[in-house]
Amino acid sequence: MKEHRCLQTRKVKACDYKFLSEHIVQVIETNSNIPIRALRENLQHEYQMDISHMKTFRVKKKALKNVQGDYASQYKLLKDYILEVHAHNPDSTIKIDVESEENPTVERRTFKSIYVCIGALNMDFEIRRKDFLGLYGAFMKGPYPCQILSALVLDGNNEIYILAYIVVKS
Secondary structure: OOOOOOOOOOOOOOOOHHHHHHHOHHHHHHOOOOOHHHHHHHHHHHHOOOOOHHHHHHHHHHHHHHHHOOHHHHHHOHHHHHHHHHHHOOOOEEEEEEEEOOOOOOOOEEEEEEEEEOHHHHHHHHHHOOEEEEEEEEEEOOOOOEEEEEEEEEOOOOOEEEEEEEEEEO
């Protein structure tokens, strides 16, 4: 029988931050506020290797991006959202407000607010003269904090539904 002569090392180049971030998505989904130190200890225990603090930071950042999505790319989809709503609800009212760049050659614009009123809900509200309950506001946290304001209506089954909503910067 041959004797095993491999050097044991706790550094594996193939185990980079991309690989690790894919394997901790479930941990991040259940606890997105897990401290870097605790995450690092979990990864070191699970993979039996040394992982630097900075690598653990990059792993968590990439996993959070995978779980929560890329905020900037979501704002780019607003125009597609508007077109989709109009395709399925032609009587809908949607207004989007953006700040244009000072340089007119740049196509980049900054989101300010969006107002959405689905046409079918608005027509139902007007025809049946349902009870208007009022407005409700909620704050969204994250890299782009904003506020969602909703107009609430009471339907025939005494259930609340949203007649219209607006998303504005806080």
